[in-house]
Amino acid sequence: MTDLSNITLDTLKAGWISPHLHAAVLRLDKLHPEVSGNKWFKLKYNISIARENNKGILTFGGAYSNHIAATAMACKLANIPCIGIIRGEELEQNLNHTLKLAKDNGMQLRFTDRNSYRNKTSFATQYPDYLIVPEGGHNAAGAKGCEEILTIHPTNDYSHILCAAGTGTTLAGLINSAAPHQKVIGIPVLKGATFLEQEVAALLSPDHRAEWELLYQFHGGGYGKSSRELINFMNSLYQETLLPTDIIYTGKMLMAFHQLSLQSWFPAGSRVLMIHTGGLQGNLSLAPNVLLF
Ligand SMILES: Cc1ncc(COP(=O)(O)O)c(C=O)c1O
Structure with a gap:
């Protein structure tokens, strides 16, 4: 029904990424134009x-x-x-x-x-x-499917895995399948989404070994809220790296990475894998020409 070989693992190179970090994006958005991410x-x-x-x-x-x-x-x-x-x-x-x-x-x-x-x-x-x-x-079958995300390309040599979180289902699948030396980080796009701790925990398998954390400060005003700052960031990211992102989820996740990178949040030598979870069709709700892509 879909061809997993469309999914690429791309190194992300941008002037603001610390030289002590390696960053890459797993492009699930390339899977299918409508059942993407x-x-x-x-x-x-x-x-x-x-x-x-x-x-x-x-x-x-x-x-x-x-x-x-x-x-x-x-x-x-x-x-x-x-x-x-x-x-x-x-x-x-x-x-x-x-x-x-x-x-x-x-x-x-x-x-x-x-x-x-x-x-x-x-x-x-x-x-x-x-x-x-x-x-x-958001159910166990959903999380089970997401356990396959990290198997499409070799991802074992990444130290951190970053993903936007709505219901936390994708995050749970990633945590279940991540290796013990990896840390999985969820970026909630809803404001005050502390309920996610429990929602994610409910979908974890008893033998998961990876450490995980939710970082709550990157919702950018709340679900569906987009600021000029976010749009500017998405546009300049695209100009510099040709990576398209969406206003609801992946734009905020990349912006979180940008801020964490500037704050030296990741230890030197970290290898950060970001999961592009798709959602680009949501950008169609914006007026034409707001985004450069
Ligand atoms: C593009 C995109 N990224 C991330 C998410 C968040 O996924 P989850 O609800 O599994 O946390 C969604 C919601 O399904 C989404 O549409």
């Missing part, structure tokens, strides 16, 4: 479970959910039906780019008010022929 890994086992049980997939998301768009495409490729429960009844009148894409790829969209959205258990009884996949693909 971490999405394919989070959906892989959910889709096989649905298939084995002859079910479709029902999942949840907000207006700009990368997960909704990716699930629609993944189900289309796997030829199974899917339903997206979308938070906000008002969105139905005027579908944005993400929701239109999901609909065009065959997802049935059901718009609900915020109260019914919160009551997720009712959907299981209402749709018995569908496997319920939580928002953002």
